[in-house]
Amino acid sequence: MVDPRAAAPEEEKDEVSAQPRAADRILGAARELFYHQGIRAIGVDEIVRQAGVTKPSLYRSFASKDELAxxxxxxxxxxxxxxxxxxxxxxxxxxxxxxxxxxxxxxxxxxxxxxxxxxxxxxxxxxxxxxxxxxxxxxxxxxxxxxxxxxxxxxxxxxxxxxxxxxxxxxxxxxxxxxxxxxxxxxxxxxxxxxxxxxxxxxxxxxxxx
The missing domain is CATH 1.10.357.10 (Tetracycline Repressor, domain 2)
Structure with a gap:
């Protein structure tokens, strides 16, 4: 039986392997922004811009802004x-x-x-x-x-x-x-x-x- 993960396209496997790195960048950016400017004051758009990731990447790592906070x-x-x-x-x-x-x-x-x-x-x-x-x-x-x-x-x-x-x-x-x-x-x-x-x-x- 073929492992479905082994059969995944290369670009999909690359995206999966990149998830922890994206989550770390998001958390790093969120920490700087939340700590210095306040959690309520910072929107998701600013976090993804500072982290250099896409909004879908954020929501794959964190179900909501509340969970990220x-x-x-x-x-x-x-x-x-x-x-x-x-x-x-x-x-x-x-x-x-x-x-x-x-x-x-x-x-x-x-x-x-x-x-x-x-x-x-x-x-x-x-x-x-x-x-x-x-x-x-x-x-x-x-x-x-x-x-x-x-x-x-x-x-x-x-x-x-x-x-x-x-x-x-x-x-x-x-x-x-x-x-x-x-x-x-x-x-x-x-x-x-x-x-x-x-x-x-x-x-x-x-x-x-x-």
Missing amino acids: ASYLQRYERDFWARFDASVTKHPGDPRAQILDYFEGVGRRAGSPGHRGCGLTNAVVEYPEDGHPAHRVSEANKRELRRRLRAMAAGMGASEPEVLGDGLLLLFEGANIGGQIFGDAGPAAALAANAERLIDASLGAARRKA
């Missing part, structure tokens, strides 16, 4: 956790140092040229509807970040780890917004320093209660 955010989130986990790995068993190391990096990036804050936060603002694919990816990320920060606060011995974890989350979100307003001279540069003071105040309160 969710895929962009999933890739963004992968890089987000890679940076977070790198700080955790750098300071094994020391959640205080892990958080401060991560926040040092966040503070630097928040004030850098072209930084548009956290792409996942931006997406939640753009898509407040609970059922939207972009909203679901972003909300899940924020809930997991909150869970991790609270767990790390508990690991440091905070008497109220939920309060400390939430305070750190608020500092994180504020730094990303502040960076867009003030740039490298803004409050984002003091993110780690403020996190350190918050942590030390919380741990000091825990020791006083002991």
Whole structure:
């Protein structure tokens, strides 16, 4: 029995083999455009133009713009956790140092040229509807970040780890917004320093209660 794939015309096989490359170009273009200009502001025509592909190629890879937006955010989130986990790995068993190391990096990036804050936060603002694919990816990320920060606060011995974890989350979100307003001279540069003071105040309160 002949494998139908083997019998496919050469141009069809070339088109099939090109699919992953087209999808990568589309995602790369979408990431730049969505992150810097907003998801709602960018149409499919601009994405395919920047990616150098056709509109049918986009819809073969992604069923809709909403699915493309969710895929962009999933890739963004992968890089987000890679940076977070790198700080955790750098300071094994020391959640205080892990958080401060991560926040040092966040503070630097928040004030850098072209930084548009956290792409996942931006997406939640753009898509407040609970059922939207972009909203679901972003909300899940924020809930997991909150869970991790609270767990790390508990690991440091905070008497109220939920309060400390939430305070750190608020500092994180504020730094990303502040960076867009003030740039490298803004409050984002003091993110780690403020996190350190918050942590030390919380741990000091825990020791006083002991």
